[in-house]
Amino acid sequence: MHATEQELFDSKISQEIRIEPKDWMPEEYRKMLIRQMSQHAHSEIVGMLPEGNWITRAPSLRRKATLIAKVQDEAGHGLYLYSATETLGITRDETIEQLHAGKAKYSSIFNYPTLTWADIGAIGWLVDGAAIMNQVPLCRASYGPYARAMIRICKEESFHQRQGFEILLTLSRGSEAQREMCQDAINRWWWPSLMMFGPNDDASPNSQRSMQWKIKRFSNDELRQKFVDVCVDQAKVLHMDLPDKDLKWNPDSGHYDFGEINWDEFYEVLKGNGPCNHERLEARKKAHEEGRWVREAAAAYARKKNHNHALI
Amino acid sequence: MDRKTEQWPLWEVFIRARQGLDHKHAGSLYAADAAMAIENARDVYTRRNEGISIWVVESKFIHASNPDESASLYDPANDKIFRHPGFYHLPDELKNI
Ligand SMILES: [Fe+2]
Ligand SMILES: [Fe+2]
DSSP states (O other): OOOOHHHHHHHHHHTTOOBOTTSOOOHHHHHHHHHHHHHHHHHHHHTHHHHHTTGGGOSSHHHHHHHHHHHHHHHHHHHHHHHHHHTTTOOHHHHHHHHHTTOSOOOGGGGSOOOSTHHHHHIIIIIHHHHHHHHHHHTTOSBHHHHHHHHHHHHHHHHHHHHHHHHHHHHHTSOHHHHHHHHHHHHHHHHHHHHTTOSOGGGOHHHHHHHHTTSOSSOHHHHHHHHHHHHHHHHHHHTOOOSOTTOEEETTTTEEEOOOOOHHHHHHIIIIISTTHHHHHHHHHHHHHHTHHHHHHHHHHHHHHHHHHHHO | OOOOOOOOOEEEEEEEOSTTSOEEEEEEEEOSSHHHHHHHHHHHHOTTSOOSEEEEEEGGGOOOOOGGGHHHHHHHHHTOGGGSGGGSOOOTTOOOO
8 A cells, every 4th residue: 555645754753754845744834844944034133133232332352253253143043044944935035024024923032122231141141042942952853954954053052152151250250230230131031031932831732733743842841941940050150140039949840940921921022012023123124125235236246247258 | 115126046055074075065045146155155154164165056957856756766776785795695714805
């Protein structure tokens, strides 16, 4: 008997054989990947904005060079992911249009403002830290191009988190004002970082599907718990507090218990009502429009050169 | 505002990591021409000295085998185990072969 395409696909998934662009795949699988991967790509790109805000005001040449390198990495991550998304049959233009039209999402975390230099440290430590926690298991995602992009990204991420922690460490050993700035940034970024893992498992129906298809390997709550556990110990190195009075070691579970996330805030930001949603989207659209003449001029120049070449 | 700009062509990028190794596929990117494709490939794929040589080729020039036909395409090799050295039974005392 001949196996159906669905059976062939299922057996590849169960045997950990990667799905490649030209292989048959269920429409729902394709759709889920397009949504997740394009959202991921948009997050890398929009994520450059809050950090870009501090490039000109970095406190030293070393910090400035580091921050530029990090932001440049994020641009690269966006490009790897857009390319990988395109292998599913959606064009680059379509994905960008979806972002600009507000139809595609990006990570809510980037709708918070970067008010002080310490925010750059907190982003590196907590936001990149949460991203890494999410991304490492994605290196084994069942869709080949996604997994390969994630491997490249994860290799580059670790410096992001370390440079962020170093910024906070420096501040934590500084003056009273610097220590306060450090604590303030942690206070503001802690909860939004926990939200980066998405809704609780019982409120996240897609994520079960995603785990069956081996796109995701761990649930939102599992990853969030791992993140809390590592951060508590890291915060001790900074001699800083995490802003959660319910944070407590639980000897029975072997994990830290933590307080309830403010899901109303999460859904408000998701709906577009966060502090910077409007600003972020406008900045992306403006960059796209203002870059148009460059794209057109480069295309015209390439055409002209090809034409001259043909005449020789 | 919604004016469409023509999309630059897509390029596949191949990178030689070190002298003595093959160029290996690294990914793809858009660029107006080959020179820009190489510069962009440098920025996107070799920010940490991952390469010493870059090839780019427009994706439209790449032809691929069809996965649906792989059974018949690779069939000729399936029953030819005599192409592998282990197929031949030789005494243990035979050395350097
Ligand atoms: Fe990134
Ligand atoms: Fe990062």
